Amino acid sequence: MAFNKVLTVTLFLAGLVMAAIPVAAQSNSPFCDSASGICFQGYTDPELDITIGLVLPDPPTDEFIVQMVAPASYGYTGLSVGGTMADSLLFTLWPNGNDIVLGPRWTSGYVLPEPYAGPQITLLPDSTVNSTYIKATFRCQNCTTWTDGSLGSGDQGAFQLIAYVAQTTTPPDDPADVGSTIIEHDDFDFFGMNLTQAQSTLYSSYIAGGVASTTSLPTTTSHPSSTSAPPTTTSSASGATQTEWGQCGGQGWSGPTACAAGLTCVAVSPPYYSQCQA
Structure with a gap:
């Protein structure tokens, strides 16, 4: 996974092999999800048909909620909350039949990002996958700082570049494995996020409605429309x-x-x- 567009003249997101292309960055706008009732700041890409949303607690803590929606036909969709590939907290998402495969990754250079320990991912109940779209809404704890980086460069009231990628044709080598080898994306873009606008006093109510699964490096979880109920795990419970x-x-x-x-x-x-x- 790699990101490499240019914001104005001075901001470069270097990739593996693609040439830099000068563009003007899109900016965040508010939207509310009808299934969960969660209101995000984010962006919908009309060409890639990808929606990215983010909401932070007010006052900020070490966590946030993300929504990623993309065509189920894509091999995978990726997200960088730090705006670059290298030294940023990354997420990869793809369907495996009726299952959602989602996990954090990290890399120090422009090579295959590896699974990244530390973030605790909680997939929220409105997450789903069907023949058309995959939608993952997830709480990410211990996620505002990572190796060699942090959200808003340590200021959660600052501007943050959010990048996303898509491999539109080729699935992971092993779709059942969250740490599977993936090939370089074949499309990408980014938008500017005002993190202050993403803070919400309703955050505690957004995370109070129960969860589908909780893991540090999540793999797959049955989506809400499947015949069996999604599993629930409690990582902090004794025994x-x-x-x-x-x-x-x-x-x-x-x-x-x-x-x-x-x-x-x-x-x-x-x-x-x-x-x-x-």
């Missing part, structure tokens, strides 16, 4: 066991390491990530 596809180990993981009956903790992307599998 808790993890459900199928939930994280059970890996670098920096402090949640449950025991899997529910009939499941085994499998190293999927060692040493970063292990998950419970049947």
Whole structure:
């Protein structure tokens, strides 16, 4: 995953092989999701058909809520909340049948980003995937600072560039694996975000309605329209066991390491990530 457009004359987002293209940055605007009732600041790209939304607590803490909506036909969709590929907190998203595969990544250079330990991702119940779109609304805790970077360069009232990418044709090597190898995106863009405008006093109510799953490096979770109810995991509960596809180990993981009956903790992307599998 790489980002490489130019904002005005001086801001460069370098990519792997694509030439820099001068553009004017789009800016954020408010929108509310009818399914969840969450109101975001964000942007909808009319050409890529991708929507990115963000909402922060007021006053800010170490977390935020993100919404990513993209065509289900894409191989994957990516997001950089730091605006660049290198030294930024990244997210990759794709469907695997009726499942949503979502996880944080990071890289120090313009090479394949690897799964990144630290962020705690909670997929919210309005997340869904069908034959047309994949939609992931997720709470990200421990997400405003990361290795060699931070949201708004440490000022959550500042301007932030938000970048997004799409690989429109080629899926990951293993769509069931959140840490799968992916090829370079074939399209991308970015927009400017006023982080002050993204802060909301309603934030606590947005996260109070329950969750679909909670992991540090999430893999897959059944979407709300599937025949079985989405799994729920509680990483902080004493003696808790993890459900199928939930994280059970890996670098920096402090949640449950025991899997529910009939499941085994499998190293999927060692040493970063292990998950419970049947």
